[in-house]
């Protein structure tokens with residue numbers, strides 16, 4: 098059995114940078130560090146970071162003293178401001194590509210454009226983007242949302258995109274939005290690692306009998322890789338550990354393609370590859 102790991106599988110530079118920032122901040126044992134929610138969407142990575150002494154919290158409270166680590170996908174402005182009010186030092190691990198989306202949203206909002214974010218409403222990154230601006234943004238997850246949430250014509254709007262969205266879906270939504278907005282400014286803010294992964298996933302399912310997509314069930318970009326893979330090859334499966342692999346997926350299979358979301362560590366990818374080689378090939 099031939100096993101191919103996609104060239105751009107796993108950690109993107111934004112996630113690597115956030116993890117390095119977290120590990121570095123944990124060195125100073127005198128200064129407790131808190132992270133609000135998961136720094137990246139991967140349980141193994143979060144556990145590793147917690148083992149260094151960094152505490153995961155759900156809310157900010159006056160009892161916390163030390164530093165607050167801002168995750169790779171950013172936070173709303175009011176969270177950073179609250180941390181400063183409470184006397185916490187802010188360690189910002191927000192990916193530069195997410196910062197760029199914040200910058201566009203802030204600038205266009207200040208110029209009077211309605212901000213439209215194409216993305217998953219509940220995702221940290223989307224919450225962080227809408228939380229940068231004083232006016233209410235519209236978040237659109239899919240085509241159905243356009244009809245539901247845009248009930249009248251908008252004179253001018255600026256569209257930004259959650260960094261890990263699927264480009265094809267976004268372009269369809271852009272075309273639909275053009276009928277509602279007279280002056281539509283469109284910013285393709287899908288990040289470069291996501292674009293590379295999405296290009297790879299268009300060929301991997303066709304070149305292999307089976308596709309394994311590795312990543313946490315909470316990872317939006319892994320979910321999208323899986324959706325694309327599944328649409329092209331029904332024998333595509335999404336797992337987060339070797340324990341979830343099923344023997345029947347590999348019956349009469351001669352080639353397996355492996356890819357992984359941006360927050361999946363290399364150890365997990367290698368572990369799953371070895372497990373397939375040992376048990377199913």
Ligand code: SF4
Nearest residue numbers: 109111112192260288
């Ligand atoms: S997926 Fe893209 S935006 Fe998100 S952390 Fe990685 S490089 Fe940055």
